[in-house]
Amino acid sequence: xxxxxxxxxxxxxxxxxxxxxxxxxxxxxxxxxxxxxxxxxxxxxxxxxxxxxxxxxxxxxxxxxxxxxxxxxxxxxxxxxxxxxxxxxxxxxxxxxxxxxxxxxxxxxxxxxxxxxxxxxxxxxxxxxxxxxxxxxxxxxxxxxxxxxxxxxxxxxxxxxxxxxxxxxxxxxxxxxxxxxxxxxxxxxxxxxxxxxxxxxxxxxxxxxxxxxxxxxxxxxxxxxxxxxxxxxxxxxxxxxxxxxxxxxxxxxxxxxxxxxxxxxxxxxxxxxxxxxxxxxxxxxxxxxxxxxxxxxxxxxxxxxxxxxxxxxxxxxxxxxxxxxxxxxxxxxxxxxxxxxxxxxxxxxxxxxxxxxxxxxxxxxxxxxxxxxxxxxxxxxxxxxxxxxxxxxxxxxxxxxxxxxxxxxxxxxxxxxxxxxxxxxxxxxxxxxxxxxxxxxxxxxxxxxxxxxxxxxxxxxxxxxxxxxxxxxxxxxxxxxxxxxxxxxxx
Numbered sequence: 001x002x003x004x005x006x007x008x009x010x011x012x013x014x015x016x017x018x019x020x021x022x023x024x025x026x027x028x029x030x031x032x033x034x035x036x037x038x039x040x041x042x043x044x045x046x047x048x049x050x051x052x053x054x055x056x057x058x059x060x061x062x063x064x065x066x067x068x069x070x071x072x073x074x075x076x077x078x079x080x081x082x083x084x085x086x087x088x089x090x091x092x093x094x095x096x097x098x099x100x101x102x103x104x105x106x107x108x109x110x111x112x113x114x115x116x117x118x119x120x121x122x123x124x125x126x127x128x129x130x131x132x133x134x135x136x137x138x139x140x141x142x143x144x145x146x147x148x149x150x151x152x153x154x155x156x157x158x159x160x161x162x163x164x165x166x167x168x169x170x171x172x173x174x175x176x177x178x179x180x181x182x183x184x185x186x187x188x189x190x191x192x193x194x195x196x197x198x199x200x201x202x203x204x205x206x207x208x209x210x211x212x213x214x215x216x217x218x219x220x221x222x223x224x225x226x227x228x229x230x231x232x233x234x235x236x237x238x239x240x241x242x243x244x245x246x247x248x249x250x251x252x253x254x255x256x257x258x259x260x261x262x263x264x265x266x267x268x269x270x271x272x273x274x275x276x277x278x279x280x281x282x283x284x285x286x287x288x289x290x291x292x293x294x295x296x297x298x299x300x301x302x303x304x305x306x307x308x309x310x311x312x313x314x315x316x317x318x319x320x321x322x323x324x325x326x327x328x329x330x331x332x333x334x335x336x337x338x339x340x341x342x343x344x345x346x347x348x349x350x351x352x353x354x355x356x357x358x359x360x361x362x363x364x365x366x367x368x369x370x371x372x373x374x375x376x377x378x379x380x381x382x383x384x385x386x387x388x389x390x391x392x393x394x395x396x397x398x399x400x401x402x403x404x405x406x407x408x409x410x411x412x413x414x415x416x417x418x419x420x421x422x423x424x425x426x427x428x429x430x431x432x433x434x435x436x437x438x439x440x441x442x443x444x445x446x447x448x449x450x451x452x453x454x455x456x457x458x459x460x461x462x463x464x465x466x467x468x469x470x471x472x473x474x475x476x477x478x479x480x481x482x483x484x485x486x487x488x489x490x491x
Contacts, residue, residue: 062236064199066462073461074425074491075392076201078194079336079347081375084175085221085354088401088410089418090439091364094162095134095143098437099403103129107404111440118169118412119357120404127438128405131361140429147368150376156429157379157388158420159489163433163442166399166414166449171221171355174398174414179227181453181478188231188469190453191346193478195237197467198460201343205306206240208346209339211332215353215370217363223350232471234284239348242335306338320377330374337381340391354397358409379422392424392459403439416442419452425459427491447486454483459490 090096107125135146138155146152168174173183180187188196191208200207210228214220228239278286307325309317312334317323322330329351336347351371356363375395382388400417401410416435422428433445454464457478464483468475 061203062195062199064195064197066197066467069461070463070466071458071461073459074390075423075459076390077340077343077345077347078190078392078394078424078456078460079340079349079378080190081333081371081378081393081395082178082348082350083354083371083395083397084223084350084352085171085218085356085397086174086399086401086412086417087354087367087397088356088360088364089162089416089435090130090401090403090410091132091360092145092148092368093143093160093418093420094416094435094439095145096130096403096435096437096439099127099439100129102127102438107438111436111438112404116169116414117402120402120406120411125404127403128360128408128410131364138429142429142431145368147365148372150372154376154379154422157383157422158428159422159426160418160420160431161396161433161447161489162416162418162431162435163445163447164396164400164417164419164449164452165442165446166417169399169412169414171398171412172224174412175223175227177449178398180231181450181480185226186229186231187476188233188237188478189228189239190456190478191228191239191348192230192233192237193457193467194346194460196233196469197457197462198345200345205303205339205342205344207344208237208239208348209344210239210241210348210350211335212241212350212352213327213329213332215329215351215367217356217359217366218353219355219357220352221355223352228348232476233469239346306342307335309334309338316381319373319381321373328374329371330377333374333378337378337385337387340382340387341385356401356409357411358407360401360409363409382423388423390424392426392456393422394456395420395422413440415440421489425491426489430489432486432489445486445488448482450479450483451486453478454485455489458485 090099105127107127112125130145132145132147134143135152136142137144137152140156142152142155142158142160144152144155144160151158166174166177168177168183176185177183179189195207208228212223225241228241230236230238274286277283309324316334320330320334322328322334325331325335329349332349336349339347351367353367353370354364356367379388379393382391382393396419397417400413402413404411416439433447434443435441436443457464457467464477464479464485468477470476
C-alpha cells in the first residue's frame, strides 16, 4: 500500500518530542543537498514544460503589510552611504571658528564634566581646532569643508543636518542603534523593516543589499552581519551582502563538472520536499528557504548583468572615478545606482575608514578623497536619470568626533554630529539644526536617531507609529516609543 509522503512526515513528527528534533534529523540533509548546487532557472522551466519531475514550487510575492500606504510617498527606495568609523563633523559639515580660536587651550569643564567620553576619559582635555578650511558652495551657500569639492558641487541638492545625536559611544552598539533603533542586538534592521512593510520592487534581486569597501587611512573597524539582520522578522527580510570584487554572491552558479540535468533533479526534489514539509509543519522559515532558492535561481541570470558594467559609457565611469568592480567605494556607488534602477528597495554602502583617533588632518583628507567624487557622482547620476526625485540618499556615520584633541586625532563623540540627505522628497540647499560654538552639544533643533527613522519612513509613505510587529507579547517598531517626523526637511 502506498502511503502519501505527507502522512509519513506527520507520523515522523508525532514520534518526536519537538519539531526541532525532526529538523535536526531531516533538515540538515535537505539543506546539504540544496546547498550543494543552485539550479539554472532555464533548466527547471524546461523540465516543468516537459511535465517531468517535481514542478517548481510557486512562491507568493510579498507585497508588504503597509498596503495601502499611510501617506503619499515621495521616495521608493533608499541608498544609505554609511561612513563607518565616525566621521568628524568638524572636518566635514560643521564649521566652528570659535573652536579654532581655542586651539590648544583647555576645553571648558562646563562642556565635559559628567559627560560620556570614550578613550579620553580622565585625561587632560584640550581643544583641537578645525584641521581644514571651510567654504561656501552652491547658490544656497552651504558651508562644507573644502576637502569635499565634489560634494560641494551638489550642495543645492543637500539637506545638511548639524544636530544629530546618538546614545552609544562605541562603534558596534552605535552601528546597531543607527541600523535598528536600539543598542540591543536581535532587532530588525532598517532594510528589513522596509521589506516587511513595503515588499520589494524586483523579482530578480534581493530587496535589501549591502556593499562595503575599506579605505587606506584610519582604523577599518569590522561591521557585523547583524547590522543587516532581520531580527525577529522572518529571515526572508534580511539583507544580502554582495562582495565588492570577484563573484558578488558566492555559489550563485553551477558547480564545475555538474550538468544542468543533474542539478535539475536535485533542486527540484529539494523544493518539493520543502513544500511538503511546510504543508505539514507550517513553518515560516521553510517558506523563507523556498523563496531564497527561487531567488537564487533568478539571480543566476540577473547578477552577472548587474555587475557587468560594460554597458556604462566612459563618461559615466570617469564621473564616478572607477573602471569596474574593483572593491572601491566608487565602484559600489555605481553598483548602487544600477541596483536602484532595477528596483532594489534598500541599498547600504559601507565605507570603513573614518576611525581617526590619530593623524586626523591627513587621514580625513585621504578618506574624503576616497568618497567625495563618487558620492557627488551618484547624486548627479540619479538626478540626470530621473531617479533622484524618488530615491532618498543618506550620507553619514554612527557618531562624530570630539572637539578635544586625542594626540593629533579625535575621540568618539555622541552629543552632536552631522549627516546629509538628498532626493526622495528632501528639501535641497538647506541646513537643519546646529551644535554649540565649540561643536560639542547639539543645541538647536536636535535630531535624534529616532527622528531620522521616523522622517525616513514618512518619505516612503509609512507612519512610523503604525509599522509594528508583535513579538514576545509586545508591539515593536523601528522607532520604539520615540521619534518625530521633521517636516522642515520635507520638500
